[in-house]
Amino acid sequence: MTQELSVVGKRLPYWAAQDKATGAAKYTADIKLPNLLVGRVLTSPHAHAVIKKIDKSAAEKLPGVEAVITWEDIPHKLFNPNIQDITLHMPQAVIKDAYIISEKARFVGDVIGAVAAVDEATAEQALGLIKVEYDILPAVFDMAEAMKPGAPLIHDFAKNNISMHMNFPVAWGNVQDGFQQADVSVEAAFQTSKQHTAQLEPLSCIAQFDASGRLTVWSPNQRFFIVRSKLAELFDIPEGRIRVISHHMGGGFGKMADMGAEPICVALAKKSGKPVKVQYSREEDLFGTWTREAYIESGKLGARKDGTLTALSMSILVHSGAYFNRSSATAIVTMGSFTGLYRCPNVAAEMTAVYTNIPCSGGSRGYGVPEAYYLLEQLVDMTAEKIGMDPMAMRMKNLKQLGDPGLVGLPLETPTQEKCIRLGAEKIGWQEKRSRKKEDGNIRRGIGMATYLDVSGGQPFDIQDRNIEIKINEDGSANLYIGISDMGQNLLGASAQIAAEVMGLRYEDIHIVYGDTDYCSFDAGTYANSGCYQIGNAVMKAAAEVKKLILERAAGKLGVTPDKLDIRDRRILVRDNPSKSVSIGEISKDCIYNHAGQHLNIFGKASFSPAQNPYPTGAVFADVEVNTETGGVKVARLLLVHDAGRLINPATVEGQLQGAMALGIGYTLFEDYYINPRTGVLESNNYNTYKLPSTLDLPELEVELVEEPTPSGPFGAKGVGMSGIMGIPAAIANAIYHACGVRIREMPITPERVLKALKEKVV
Amino acid sequence: MKKEICNFRINGRPYELLVAPNTTLSDLLREQLDLTGTKCSCGVGECGSCTVLVDGKPTLSCSTLAVTARDKDILTIEGLSRGTELHPIQKAFIDHGAIQCGYCTPGMIIMAKALLDNNPAPTLEEVKEAMAGNICRCTGYVKIIDAVIAAAHMMRKGGN
């Protein structure tokens, strides 16, 4: 594609950056309403307990308390806050095992009640006055313990605390045969960790019923239309009587695609008859919203001695924690990524989800894919070592090619993966550093890599419908209606760039109306890298409709047929005679103020459901230094070479990738969601104990972009959001092995674990 | 516990407010004055998103009692711009793509101002050290650091 683009491809300022830079942007916690009550949740101090009796009377009598709710006050409908049961084509993958307020305490922090009061101090006092009688039960915090016969039963239906076992339904070939055909096979098992998104904005929500009983909810959420439907189902309110507003979010990272505080906030607003704001403290957010999926993942790889794969098998124990949440959805993604990254004739995978009495795992940026590659890419390196082959060369032998079915079965559209690998290898000095002589000193250097395929949305497994509207104003500028929230990914800006490009307008001519179920049409939500690819396509379609109407009208004015016209720089020009032109503003004004009765509503609308799923792809190279005296790992260089298709806004893509790389480093090396093994209490419950990387903890995050437009993408763009993290943990782990010969079974890869492994290796 | 009438000077404007001693400065700004640009994310002084300037010193407003800030000059993010006229640091953050979700942004910009007021030509290392008390989860800090260095340049050239 060699078209000249004037808006797409430019590093334009992020949409709403000005509001954020001046403090004008309002997040949910910033919103004030008259008579707004403070909502607070009451959580269980016990990891496992029957709630025998709750006495609310003293709390209810406290002046200033407007509502005290417990299990009896909420709709007794089981649900799953991941709310994928209404969008996944395979709904049985979602187990609904939770209530808005728990009927039994299943982890320290489980919500067992809530209050709404006139101010914080009264709300806190009220919480203290609620008398709860618990029957404390024995608790389990470890999957092996939980599965033993006689272990305390956490959910009645889940025998031995196993909620689900699933064989990967898309498996193919015969792995027994495959392993027999292999010249070498290698096995490994790893325990991934419960990284928390720890997004800067703690969970918040506002709910208000108006005088007619219509409900308005303000909530930072990546899928607020689905939230609306869920609230409708839970509270028996028709969707049309619920308005959800989701504007600025202080971070999403996939976790905010779950329902958060909305149900409890609505329940409080209903009981009190007043608007209620729930704001979690950082502590409540860390134990009360869900972490990345935690697995014990084991895998086996079989290959011929020339490196070609013959078989891959994987088994995952999913550590759900107290509730099911996304235990199957992420595991399916993990299994699909593990079996789908490379060409392999025989694959199989299975998962088992286990309950324990700890805060839940859900899904976070990457959604099971980094975990899959953490296992697979290490198996590849281990196999390459056994064969005596360069691990990069082994990868090249097995890459998917153009037209091959990719991770989700739909075909690859562009063959850029190999290009990314080669480019990265050259830039980092792969050959030279891989054959680098081992140093004698205490610092051992090593280099490792990982490659990945990612997705541009949840299709074909999930409803991914998009609806966009565009209207033209009197001056020729446009209002663009997009039913999404903004978590900083600048999808809104990118959409405006696409719309402007198609309609021949400038970026600043597009005004965005977003994040409101009253003004926008249904959108499936921004997750799984769906945004740029899918919403971008919908925006293109809607903008094309607007362009068509404008051209038709202008054709009349200019005396030619529409196909003879171009539209650019806010003007419509006759292609062969550009001095003959009219501005878009003149056309739109004439469409509205027309004394000859030729009124026209220039309006474009489009729906888009993706039929393809182009795979963002790339490679990560990590150059590390392991201090063999302290076990400390320093990432000296981290290079990501990535193909996101056309870059609608290069700064946006870089920013997404850099942020994901930082998240990946934190996940791999620093972040330890530390639950006390005796009590089940989350001890790393704030930023002073749960450590996110600061400016001093990260290497230079190098990003190299390979821009190859993908046929089905808007201007050739693929999705972006999660991609940067996919190969990070594996690349770092492979580099550590290259440096000092150890692989660490548990994450995060701490100096303690490295030192221990080094000592054991010597022995 | 007695509430007291306290005088504050915030963004150049005088305020006379009734303040309880157990009110933090961040709550005073956010709840009493609706200056919600300053964010409160952790409440333990670790993330820096509540950073304001008190007599020019970068201060964690979540860990500061409002009464201890009376009669001092307080600068919040709202005090940096004038209408559509932005401070060079704000411009640089916007121009360099340094703002994603924006929750850390006010604290980052105020901390950058504290840095550049004190050290108008910081090295890359000095910028990283200065911003080490401000956590961002979205950007990996790359473009934030670019923006601060660019702002330093701009400010040395054109004043402010």
Add this chain to the structure above:
Amino acid sequence: MRILKPFEYFEPVTVSDAVGLLATYGDKSRILAGGIDLIPRMRRREISADYLISIQKIPGLDYIQEQENAGLKFGALARLYALENFKGIKKNYPGLHAAIHQISSIQTKHMGTAVGNLCVATPASDVATALLTLGAELTVSGVSRERKIPIGQFFLENNRTSLHGDEMVTGVNLPHPPNGMRTAFLNLFRTHSDIAKVSVAVAVVFEDGLCKEARIAIGAAAPTVFRAVNAEKALAGRKLNSKMIDEAAKIAAEETRPITDMRSTAEYRKSMSELLVRKALERTLESPKV
């Protein structure tokens, strides 16, 4: 909890008034200096203070003064940032300077005071670890008397000092470093803003090529910061070569009583104590005088 519980608030303008309030309200009262540790802990309900006594309005507590070859002193309101940037500290007490410098949050250093840091009495305080090797002495005021507490007698256990209920620390004196003293400070942490897993400060006084006196302080490896006195004895009067250093480091590690917690394991802390003591002592052989 997002807000602080109510409390009575005082802003005395003299030390005598401040300690009088401490005496009146006893263990329900707390001193507020920078607040950087106190306020968050009050919010989290880890500390309960019905009476908060701010010392911020007491004049003359923010001094940092050098006396010509007679040491340095600083007051209860001397901020970590001011101490870090005080030339005399960088020059004469580089170990202390290093300990403060590696505190990564600039905001924390602007607000926090060194005295406040000491009074929290966490064994993981890098500042305390460094000061423990410098012969620091705390000046303390109570209702009826003033006294001086050598820093080695100040920390009783985690979060408990030897202050009486009516006492506050008004300042810290550091003697001028003896001739031939060299210092080093090292620590290990998860991320730069995290509390240390283990920290080590050493100060070695060299005379005629021998170690006249060694001071080895270890933090985060016992219920309080402490001096590894057995290791110090082993070095006194000896030549500091690698054999002696290794031996001393081993002995120092044996004196630790570390725990396993979210930041590290007891085994690692013990092991790293040995490593850091060794490396810190090696540093004193390289570092410039003082």
